[in-house]
Amino acid sequence: MKISYSLIIFLFTSVFAFSQDKSNLKNLVYSSNQFVQENPAEKIYLHTNQSDYNLNDTLWFKAYILNANYLTPSIKSGILYVEIANDSNFVMKRWMLPVANGISFGQFFLDGNEYPTGRYILRAYTNWMRNFGEATLFQKTFNINNQDWLVAYNSKLEDSTGNKYSVDLNIKKFGSDGIILNDLELSLRDDKRRLQKNKLRTDVTGNVNFTANIPDKVNKQKLVLSIKSLKKGDENKISNFPLLLNSNLDIDLQFMPESGELVNGIKSKIAFKAINSLGLSTSVAGELYEEGNSKKILDFSSSHNGIGYFYLQPSSGKKYYVLLKPSNGAPSKEIFSLPEIKDEGCVLQVDNSLDSDSLLVRISKSKNSPDYCFLAKARDIICYASMPSIAGKQLDFKISKSLFPTGITALLLVNQQKQIVIQRLVYIDHQDNLKIEVSNDKNIYYQRDSVGLTIKVSDKHGKPVSGSFSLAVTDDFFAGNDSLNYQAITTYMNLSSHLKGEIENINYYSDVTNNKIKWQNLDNLLLSQGWVNYAMDKTFAVKRKLNFEAEKEFEIKGKVSNAFNKPIANSDIVLLSKKPFEILETTSDSLGRFVYKNIFPRDSAIFFIQAKNKHNKSFNVGIEVEEFNPPVFTKEFPAEIPWNVYINKNEFLNGKDQLALNNNRNLLLKGNMLKEVSVTAKKMVKDSKNLNGPGEADLVLDEKVIQKEGKATLGDLIRKKIPEITLRYNKTGHGSYSINSQKLHLIIDGVDVEFFKPEGVDLSTYFNDYFNYYDAEDIKGIELMKSPGYVVKYVIEYRNPLDYPIEHAFLEVTTRGGVGPFLKKAVGTYLFKPMAFSLPKQFYSPKYQLSTKVSIADLRSTIFWEPNFITDKDGIAKLSFFTSDHVGNYSIHIEGDDLQGYLGSGKSHILVKKD
Numbered sequence: 022m023k024i025s026y027s028l029i030i031f032l033f034t035s036v037f038a039f040s041q042d043k044s045n046l047k048n049l050v051y052s053s054n055q056f057v058q059e060n061p062a063e064k065i066y067l068h069t070n071q072s073d074y075n076l077n078d079t080l081w082f083k084a085y086i087l088n089a090n091y092l093t094p095s096i097k098s099g100i101l102y103v104e105i106a107n108d109s110n111f112v113m114k115r116w117m118l119p120v121a122n123g124i125s126f127g128q129f130f131l132d133g134n135e136y137p138t139g140r141y142i143l144r145a146y147t148n149w150m151r152n153f154g155e156a157t158l159f160q161k162t163f164n165i166n167n168q169d170w171l172v173a174y175n176s177k178l179e180d181s182t183g184n185k186y187s188v189d190l191n192i193k194k195f196g197s198d199g200i201i202l203n204d205l206e207l208s209l210r211d212d213k214r215r216l217q218k219n220k221l222r223t224d225v226t227g228n229v230n231f232t233a234n235i236p237d238k239v240n241k242q243k244l245v246l247s248i249k250s251l252k253k254g255d256e257n258k259i260s261n262f263p264l265l266l267n268s269n270l271d272i273d274l275q276f277m278p279e280s281g282e283l284v285n286g287i288k289s290k291i292a293f294k295a296i297n298s299l300g301l302s303t304s305v306a307g308e309l310y311e312e313g314n315s316k317k318i319l320d321f322s323s324s325h326n327g328i329g330y331f332y333l334q335p336s337s338g339k340k341y342y343v344l345l346k347p348s349n350g351a352p353s354k355e356i357f358s359l360p361e362i363k364d365e366g367c368v369l370q371v372d373n374s375l376d377s378d379s380l381l382v383r384i385s386k387s388k389n390s391p392d393y394c395f396l397a398k399a400r401d402i403i404c405y406a407s408m409p410s411i412a413g414k415q416l417d418f419k420i421s422k423s424l425f426p427t428g429i430t431a432l433l434l435v436n437q438q439k440q441i442v443i444q445r446l447v448y449i450d451h452q453d454n455l456k457i458e459v460s461n462d463k464n465i466y467y468q469r470d471s472v473g474l475t476i477k478v479s480d481k482h483g484k485p486v487s488g489s490f491s492l493a494v495t496d497d498f499f500a501g502n503d504s505l506n507y508q509a510i511t512t513y514m515n516l517s518s519h520l521k522g523e524i525e526n527i528n529y530y531s532d533v534t535n536n537k538i539k540w541q542n543l544d545n546l547l548l549s550q551g552w553v554n555y556a557m558d559k560t561f562a563v564k565r566k567l568n569f570e571a572e573k574e575f576e577i578k579g580k581v582s583n584a585f586n587k588p589i590a591n592s593d594i595v596l597l598s599k600k601p602f603e604i605l606e607t608t609s610d611s612l613g614r615f616v617y618k619n620i621f622p623r624d625s626a627i628f629f630i631q632a633k634n635k636h637n638k639s640f641n642v643g644i645e646v647e648e649f650n651p652p653v654f655t656k657e658f659p660a661e662i663p664w665n666v667y668i669n670k671n672e673f674l675n676g677k678d679q680l681a682l683n684n685n686r687n688l689l690l691k692g693n694m695l696k697e698v699s700v701t702a703k704k705m706v707k708d709s710k711n712l713n714g715p716g717e718a719d720l721v722l723d724e725k726v727i728q729k730e731g732k733a734t735l736g737d738l739i740r741k742k743i744p745e746i747t748l749r750y751n752k753t754g755h756g757s758y759s760i761n762s763q764k765l766h767l768i769i770d771g772v773d774v775e776f777f778k779p780e781g782v783d784l785s786t787y788f789n790d791y792f793n794y795y796d797a798e799d800i801k802g803i804e805l806m807k808s809p810g811y812v813v814k815y816v817i818e819y820r821n822p823l824d825y826p827i828e829h830a831f832l833e834v835t836t837r838g839g840v841g842p843f844l845k846k847a848v849g850t851y852l853f854k855p856m857a858f859s860l861p862k863q864f865y866s867p868k869y870q871l872s873t874k875v876s877i878a879d880l881r882s883t884i885f886w887e888p889n890f891i892t893d894k895d896g897i898a899k900l901s902f903f904t905s906d907h908v909g910n911y912s913i914h915i916e917g918d919d920l921q922g923y924l925g926s927g928k929s930h931i932l933v934k935k936d
Contacts, residue, residue: 043408046408049439050396056564056565057090060565060567061091061097062088062153062401063087063150064088064092064159064514065084065158065159066085066159066510067143068491068493068510068888069081069143070883071163071500071882072500073166073500073501073663074131074163074166075165075166075882076133077132078131078165078883079129080129080131080143081128081883081886082127082128084118084120084124084126084145085916086098086101086123086124089400090401090402093921093922094122096123097149097573098149099121099575100118100147100575101145101147102117102145102146102148103115103129103144103145104116106654107140107141108139108140109212110142110655114733116129116856117856117857119858123920126491127860127861127862128861134726137165137247137259138166138260138261138663139165139247140163140164142161143161143163144159144160145158147571148571149569152567152569155652156521159513159518166665167259167260167665170192170194170248172190172666174188174189174264174667174668175668176189176266184237188246188264190230190231190248191227191228192223192248193227200223201223202225203250203255204220204251205220205221205229205249206219206249207219207220207229207246208246209233209264210244210245211239211243211244211245212243215744215745215747216233217234235266244266245261245263246261246262247259247261248261260666262666265668272296274294274295274343274345275296275549276293277293277294278290278291278360279368279371279445279548280367283360283362283363284362284364284367284368285362285364285387286334287334289332290330291330292329293328293549295327301525302328302525304323304327305346306321306322306323306346307320307321308344309333311340312342321343324541325545326525326526326542326546328545330548333359336362340359343356343359364387365387367384367385367393367434368384369384369445370384371432371445375540377422378422379422380420380447383416384434385415391436393435393442393443394408397431398433399428400426404430405420427454427515428449428514428516430448430449431444432444432445432447446547448515448544450534452534453923455923455925456925456927457476457477457915457927459475459476460474461931465933465934466932466933467936468908468935469869469879469903469904469905469906470903472904472931473899474492474899474901476490476892476897476898476899476900478896478898479896484896486923487919488891488918488919489917490915490917491889491915491916491917493885493913494885494886494912495884495911495912497909499907500882502912506527507527508527508528509926510917510918511531514924515924520547520550530543531926575620575621576617577617577630578614578615578617578647579616579644579645579647579851581613588612588613589613589634590611592608592633593608593632594608594630594631594644595631596628598626598628622855623857626854626855626857627853629850630644630851631851632849642849644851646851704721705723706803706835707801707802707835708835709802710768710835711804719811720743722742722804724801724802727803731798732854732856733796734792734797735796736789739803743805746760747761755784763828764829764830766820766829767788768832768833769834770838773819795834795836798854799836800834800835800836801836803833805831805833806830806832807831809827812829812831867903868903880907884902884911904931904933908933908934912929913928915927915928
């Protein structure tokens with residue numbers, strides 16, 4: 022169901038029976054809705070080919086950019102940004118993509134050298150979305166797994182301080198009993214820095230033990246263990262995963278009253294959620310008591326994912342607590358206190374029965390509590406408004422669900438100062454999502470067999486629907502069948518994008534309309550993760566300040582000014598580009614501004630811009646160009662254990678089980694798989710001023726590696742490729758960079774930048790100027806010297822020869838200019854190197870014939886990917902592809918919309934047998 026703007030106006034004349042001041046309320050609603058209509062927010066959903074990936078997989082995606090109010094294709098933005106960040110929230114790479122009719126698609130190769138195993142977050146946003154807060158952008162976590170290793174561990178607390186743990190690891194190679202007598206580097210870090218590093222060797226069974234020393238202020242929920250093989254030829258074998266220390270013993274129980282607060286004498290519904298130290302839900306049961314009274318008030322237990330509720334009529338001056346019963350490994354009984362009881366206030370209760378076509382709303386308030394305005398918002402539009410007058414202590418009324426579209430509706434109580442005092446979320450379901458049916462041309466398929474699919478899409482009335490859809494077919498064995506955590510476009514747009522944090526087992530809530538238990542559990546979810554405790558200064562925002570423009574297309578914009586920063590009008594400006602070859606001319610306006618449009622930046626695009634004054638000279642002319650300043654997001658996501666890591670060694674697969682899995686993967690092969698080729702040649706940096714000789718360093722980033730980083734700054738490169746780097750501050754507040762405990766020095770083209778540091782300038786701030794000035798396209802190579810053998814020549818040359826080499830580390834940067842840290846922007850010119858558009862590639866889908874000679878095994882995690890197929894007037898689309906050499910179950914996921922505001926998701930599977 023769509024939101025009707027005319028319906029809102031009609032409501033003004035029909036629901037104000039309680040109001041003494043209808044005009045003020047009407048103006049508030051009208052102003053708010055008018056602003057939303059004129060400045061609609063955007064929402065993005067990314068349909069990816071898989072939920073998790075393996076090393077060297079390709080992540081394929083289609084982006085649906087929708088108007089957040091009506092879920093129709095957005096016409097605001099023509100540019101989309103997509104980025105991948107690691108578990109420390111460092112952005113590994115960022116891409117810019119063109120958008121047409123609210124659609125974009127592309128792919129990213131997850132190079133194992135750039136993206137080691139571990140957990141990552143995929144983000145997508147437009148510049149316009151930045152006006153509406155970080156919570157509005159699309160964010161999805163995924164794992165990159167290493168199928169070569171299986172890891173299991175147990176941890177044990179070794180001292181009373183809670184800081185010393187013994188960790189017992191066992192590492193196996195897929196299909197074998199263990200990695201025997203293998204040298205390893207174990208590195209433990211949190212989300213800010215590395216805590217320790219150990220070089221150890223596995224025993225004859227693949228076991229290795231180490232002691233984890235955790236400082237007091239470290240968050241134990243953020244620990245990540247990295248295991249790297251030191252065996253020759255296996256240096257790229259790395260496994261990163263969360264290290265959980267006695268996680269199932271630590272339970273946190275949170276209480277969320279339905280109206281945000283507990284009020285004296287008013288019966289309230291109280292939701293609760295139990296999570297462990299991993300941040301994941303855990304089932305609990307407990308008893309409620311009044312402090313000072315040993316008589317139990319009630320028993321309670323969670324119903325789904327650690328979430329549940331109970332009722333309480335509290336009394337002021339009393340305190341209540343919960344006694345948690347021992348369960349799921351909880352150590353004895355734990356005590357948790359309920360929130361404080363308020364003497365005065367208001368309580369909003371909602372009965373959203375599955376069988377009812379209306380919401381039953383109850384407003385209860387204490388004697389001295391003021392009257393409130395009641396608003397109901399769906400998709401940021403106010404669909405219902407009234408000023409109920411409560412003669413007694415309680416008022417009950419109904420609201421028809423037909424007034425709201427499918428999805429989340431927020432019920433609000435707002436006081437006379439336009440401050441939100443209560444918010445309650447409810448879910449409306451008109452069952453009007455598109456219906457997607459998948460038909461196979463056969464019941465069973467065989468290896469390298471042709472598969473024909475017929476997709477039929479219809480609306481809630483069974484009428485055919487034409488629309489834009491995407492389809493992914495994956496092999497459950499290689500890609501995993503993560504059906505519980507698969508998030509469809511319907512669930513994301515209508516539910517999870519409105520809530521705080523990640524939702525466990527999100528697919529559980531995808532179909533709740535025919536199941537009363539699921540419907541109640543969904544309401545419990547809204548009470549907990551949709552709960553907001555508004556402070557009294559939280560003002561209902563009729564209008565918002567918008568700082569970021571919607572980018573309709575790629576533009577080069579800037580300003581021309583003189584030495585006194587005065588704008589130069591009518592300046593002739595020339596733009597030159599080699600790739601693509603272009604010569605464009607324009608003239609600055611009265612404020613010195615200029616803009617170039619209809620430009621499509623391709624890979625490695627570089628634009629040379631030159632401006633001239635009225636005398637046709639570049640003297641006393643400066644150019645400023647508006648470059649994209651990427652946002653810094655703060656979202657944290659809970660740790661997640663990859664499929665190949667076990668936190669209980671007793672559950673570890675034995676060698677026989679692994680061998681059976683390995684046989685299932687390899688014995689079906691009809692040909693020879695390509696063998697991995699190891700390249701061991703030393704990396705060299707051309708024109709390096711390295712005192713030890715080019716390539717003679719502990720770490721070398723050559724031109725080939727750096728070119729892959731595109732627009733990354735020198736600072737981004739260093740933080741990504743050298744995770745040991747840290748920023749430390751002394752007692753006076755001055756900062757400096759270190760590699761572990763070694764002070765870092767920056768050498769550019771053989772010149773020590775500290776020699777030119779002005780007196781009184783903080784060293785870290787001074788380094789940051791260089792880190793932000795250069796980008797990957799300016800740099801030929803980076804060499805890190807940290808071991809004494811490489812450092813000693815640098816200490817003698819640049820520091821005091823009597824210094825200990827182990828106290829210093831040196832970073833030698835070789836630039837393309839080769840003239841040291843003296844680059845200046847030329848007067849009257851500007852070299853502009855924007856982020857290039859990332860363009861989609863065609864998914865390779867092999868076509869087999871009976872006569873095809875098999876030479877290489879076909880083992881693919883993604884069997885088929887079609888990002889953009891259109892159903893015809895009969896709602897039909899037909900697609901075909903071939904199976905691989907692997908037998909088993911293949912999953913099919915389809916997402917899409919009808920371009921009119923209705924969404925649909927479909928899933929199916931096919932079975933592949935051995936010939």
